[in-house]
């Protein structure tokens with residue numbers, strides 16, 4: 001943007017039908033915007049921009065009474081900038097990508113100028129800076145667009161994440177990092193600890209796109225650990241490779257409309273058959289609401305690999321009557337290639353965890369939840385799905401322990417994300433309160449607004465401090481100690 005204009009020149013572009021092609025310009029903070037075509041699309045209406053106090057004028061004050069600076073940084077509005085006023089410099093400048101925010105309390109203490117923390121070292125700082133820059137420059141535009149249109153993250157983002165080994169780092173410290181170059185060398189595999197993981201999660205909160213970030217890595221984060229711990233080595237190695245390369249995606253299927261998050265109460269059934277298991281063989285899905293019907297099952301017989309007998313007399317238990325059963329709220333379910341699925345083991349008792357590959361008998365459908373559908377949250381129906389024995393994770397009756405084994409780590413990660421998001425919200429409110437003018441002065445000059453901000457900040461800071469304490473314990477304790485002393 002190199003063109004310069006005088007204020008007088010801009011003032012001539014002040015109404016529709018004025019000079020050829022250049023109908024309506026405005027000045028905001030010494031930058032000149034051509035809003036001729038945009039005016040009819042403006043979310044605040046055409047009239048706001050056509051107003052004679054705005055069109056062709058310096059609209060800086062009017063603009064900041066109604067918008068925040070960040071509006072002008074949205075990629076879709078950059079084409080409106082056509083130059084700047086000769087001899088003037090913008091008063092509001094954005095910080096270079098990756099640099100910390102200077103809004104009070106927008107960063108945790110360890111990133112705030114002049115403060116210290118016992119928990120973080122140079123490798124945490126290097127990682128934080130590299131991720132902040134990558135997120136701002138590469139991920140943020142896609143995150144905003146996909147959060148809005150509800151589609152999953154774009155392919156180039158998955159590819160970029162895989163190149164930096166972010167899917168592997170997302171699982172936290174461990175042998176799976178050995179031999180990998182992490183974030184272009186920002187941190188070494190042997191240095192990586194729970195604080196690095198905390199940093200990654202909290203940087204993700206700054207994307208302001210909760211559904212999108214779950215769509216990026218949510219399913220893998222919760223479904224890969226049981227595979228890494230309990231799958232047969234050849235299966236584990238194949239899936240880990242595919243997932244770390246950003247080629248395949250996972251979902252954890254352990255919740256249902258009936259059971260909610262009570263994994264032990266799961267109704268999806270697995271029956272032993274020759275060479276494997278039939279999932280939901282006795283159950284049929286009739287509808288997806290939370291009503292239950294008892295009804296004679298209508299089913300078709302299928303022949304499965306290794307099965308003796310014929311198609312009219314399958315070897316697995318003959319269906320009697322069925323209630324509807326369906327897995328619900330399954331993050332990344334719409335696009336997952338594998339489902340780590342908790343099933344009631346009807347043959348031996350207990351719960352069996354099966355690694356189910358997308359294929360015949362599996363239907364996934366999008367759920368519109370309160371956050372963006374970019375997360376791919378789904379209903380999943382398993383209708384007589386055959387799962388080979390090799391895909392059983394761990395002991396076939398001990399599935400509850402297998403599923404629960406990762407829950408504490410998930411809870412901690414949710415606390416990291418949730419506190420990070422609360423801080424991001426507090427920062428947005430702070431910025432709005434400073435920039436927005438009402439009754440002739442900025443909102444922040446009202447005591448009630450300052451009191452509300454102080455309340456928000458005190459909750460964020462106490463949450464962060466407790467989180468860092470717990471995270472420090474995680475770096476010192478083994479998993480048994482963590483389960484006994486931290487899980488509550």
Ligand code: HEM
Nearest residue numbers: 033042043044048049054059062063066067068071077080
């Ligand atoms: C390049 C210039 C501008 C752009 C890109 C722009 C963009 C937007 C956007 C995205 C919104 C939706 C709310 C938000 O996201 O903050 C909005 C709302 C609005 N804009 Fe603008 N705007 C511009 C200039 C102006 C000017 C100069 C005025 C008039 C003084 C104006 C008046 C309004 C009004 C009245 C609203 C509705 C505010 C509300 O609902 O609280 N806009 N604008």
